[in-house]
Amino acid sequence: MKKLWKRNAVVAVILVFVCAAIFFNGRYASQVEQSGKVLGQSTLVDASDGDATEVSAATPSDYFATARLTRQRSRDSALSLLQEARDNENVDEATVNEAAKSIQTLAGYTLTEAQIENMVTAKGYADCVVFMSEDGVSVVVSTPDDGLQTEDVARITDIVKDETGLGAESIKILEVN
Numbered sequence: 001m002k003k004l005w006k007r008n009a010v011v012a013v014i015l016v017f018v019c020a021a022i023f024f025n026g027r028y029a030s031q032v033e034q035s036g037k038v039l040g041q042s043t044l045v046d047a048s049d050g051d052a053t054e055v056s057a058a059t060p061s062d063y064f065a066t067a068r069l070t071r072q073r074s075r076d077s078a079l080s081l082l083q084e085a086r087d088n089e090n091v092d093e094a095t096v097n098e099a100a101k102s103i104q105t106l107a108g109y110t111l112t113e114a115q116i117e118n119m120v121t122a123k124g125y126a127d128c129v130v131f132m133s134e135d136g137v138s139v140v141v142s143t144p145d146d147g148l149q150t151e152d153v154a155r156i157t158d159i160v161k162d163e164t165g166l167g168a169e170s171i172k173i174l175e176v177n
C-alpha cells in the first residue's frame with residue numbers, strides 16, 4: 001500500500017511539472033504581448049547630457065531564435081518528464097494514459113505551431129513564432145516599419161483558425177519590428 005502511494009506521488013509531481021511548463025509557456029507569451037519590448041532591449045543613458053534613449057541589443061531575428069529555443073527547451077523538459085512517468089513500471093494505468101495523452105497534446109502543439117509559422121512566412125512575413133496553450137494561440141510576427149495592417153491581422157487570424165479550429169477570441173497577434 002505504501003509503495004503504491006509513493007509511486008502515485010512521484011507521478012503526480014511529474015504531472016505538476018509538466019503543467020507548470022505549459023503554464024509558464026503561456027505566461028511567457030502574454031508577457032511578450034504586454035511588455036511590447038523586444039528581448040534584449042535596454043535603455044542607454046548618455047552621461048554628457050543625461051538623455052535616455054532606447055536601444056536594442058538584439059535584432060528581431062535574435063528574438064525569434066531565442067523564443068523558439070526557449071519554447072523547445074521547455075517542451076523537451078516536459079516531454080522527458082512525461083515519458084519517464086509513462087515508462088515507469090510502478091505507475092497505474094490511469095496515470096500512464098494521462099501521460100500519453102499529455103505527450104500527444106505537446107506533439108500536436110509542436111506540429112501545429114510549425115505549420116502556422118511556415119504558412120505565415122509563406123504569406124510574405126519575414127519571421128514569426130507561435131505559442132500554443134490550452135487557452136489559445138499567440139502569434140508574434142516580424143513586421144515592416146509601418147506595422148501590421150487590418151488585412152495582415154485578418155490573414156494571420158484566418159491561418160490560425162484554419163489550423164487550430166479556434167475562434168478569433170482565442171488568438172493573439174503581436175508584432176515585432
